[in-house]
Amino acid sequence: MKIKQISVFLENKKGRLYEALKVLQGERVNIRALSIADTSEFGILRMIVDKPEEAKKALEENGFTAKLTNVVAVGVKDEPGGLAAVLAYLYEADLNVEYVYAFVKKAGEEAIVVMRTSNLEKTISVLQEKGVKIFSFEELLNF
Amino acid sequence: MYWNKEVECMPEEKLRELQLERLKQVVKRAYEKVPFYRKKFDEAGLKPEDIRTLEDIKYIPFTSKADMREAYPFGLFAAPLEEIVEVHTSSGTTGKPVVAGYTRKDIELWGELIARCLTMIGVTKHDIVQIAYGYGLFTGGLGFHYGAQKIGATVVPASAGNTRRQIELMRDFGTTVIACTPSYSLYLAEYAKEEVGIDPATLKLRVGSFGAEMWTEEMRKEIEKRLGLKAFNVYGLTEIIGPGVAHECEAQAGLHVWEDHFLIEIIDPETGETLPDGEEGELVITSLTRDGMPMLRFRTRDITRIIRKKCDCGRTMARIERIKGRTDDMIKVRGVMLFPYQIEQAILEVQGVEPHYQIVLTRPHYLDEIEVLVEMSKETFSDEVREIEELRKKLEKRIEAAVGIRVKVTLVEPKSLPRSEGKAKRIIDKRNLK
The missing domain is CATH 3.30.2130.10 (VC0802-like)
Incomplete structure (x- = not known):
């Protein structure tokens, strides 16, 4: 029973997380759980959402690099x-x-x-x- | 395939004779018609008659880019303005632009040179040649235009920019040959795939002539793979005539210089001394037959070496190696000289990143630092910090091995670095050296 998680590459730039979440808001994607792994250079946003495929598509269309992982x-x-x-x-x-x-x-x-x-x-x-x-x-x- | 076989494969001895004869003529003409040259000769105590052999060229003073700026706009023209039918300029981003004047004869010559270049890579009148170099003051667009038309090919004068239209034209017209900067060709491939939904490999493109900026062998492989064509290197510069001074043949092993019109030398950029064939240094060009604006020993600032070994294609014209960089692109960091191409090569050797990068120079604490921004490839994005860090470290190590100093690599999001429609801006120097 693996679960699909969506991961997003975030450059360490002001507003980047907000932009990603705005995209999800626009798609009416609900986030069940979320975490961010961060280094000084970049972050990886990991989320469990109700519509992972749609979320990935919307994020990619908006210039984000996203990936579904089990x-x-x-x-x-x-x-x-x-x-x-x-x-x-x-x-x-x-x-x-x-x-x-x-x-x-x-x-x-x-x-x-x-x-x-x-x-x-x-x-x-x-x-x-x-x-x-x-x-x-x-x-x-x-x- | 040859455009002018008799000349392109001329016996070497005959070629040298022709060069000497033309050198004497151009020196005499420059001395008589251009006060700038007369002054330089007089100051050096040199008379046109003193040039008796090809080796004597070393006595002629160099012409530099600064000289050209001083002569702005028409100071170096050897023909009266009523005979000049066209002018072009360099971009002028680093000061006053350089102005080049062409007589009708020069335009003919330019067409002939590009015709030789394109024929050399198999272009014929049956081809559709899309020219995506800028048309206008920049020499790229019109230079290729004259040559492709001379061959009788169908010319699509698309000019630079409007990427979507470029791709639609390629698809609808069945373009077989593309001419543009190498960085723009990669952008075209990316745009076709992601914005227009066309796999660039399905286009009819067969060959491409790429130039006007420095690129590497690794970049060639990427372009060939992504656009499904054979990529060739073209060389030229506004001061001499524009593109078409040299071009690769099918062998893709160096660029043949049209030596019947250009005399080439390699010098040590520091001392100005002539270096023997085969050694790396700054390329110096004398245009032997330019009518409107002859150039004597122009210092190109381009770094390369001369290959005299006979080429498999049968041409006797010497080759130059792919330009490694410009003496003024040379970055001096903590006393170490390095060229952007070294960094590019290293990046492209590592899997998992895009061929888009930018080099940022800073001096945070009295010490230079190099940061290289590299775009991560969408396909290889891992959601584990460890894997991304490994990729980053691998890039740092590879670049350090190539340039000899430590650099910091930052992975950035795909497509976040600026794309260019002309020459790519690879270096951002934020050091305040004043």
């Missing part, structure tokens, strides 16, 4: 050690985490962690075996 969305308990438990499973299975970001709907409830690892297939099977909840795209949108 990620896994995992449910963790919103409590101390919730994420650590999941990462422990990955560590044991020798899986490397490329990046991770999380969002919570309401404090105390389940949190969703979006991650990309060195091997997504294996990540899914390892976590499912351990009884960790893996979200489908539909579930994520309705979360």
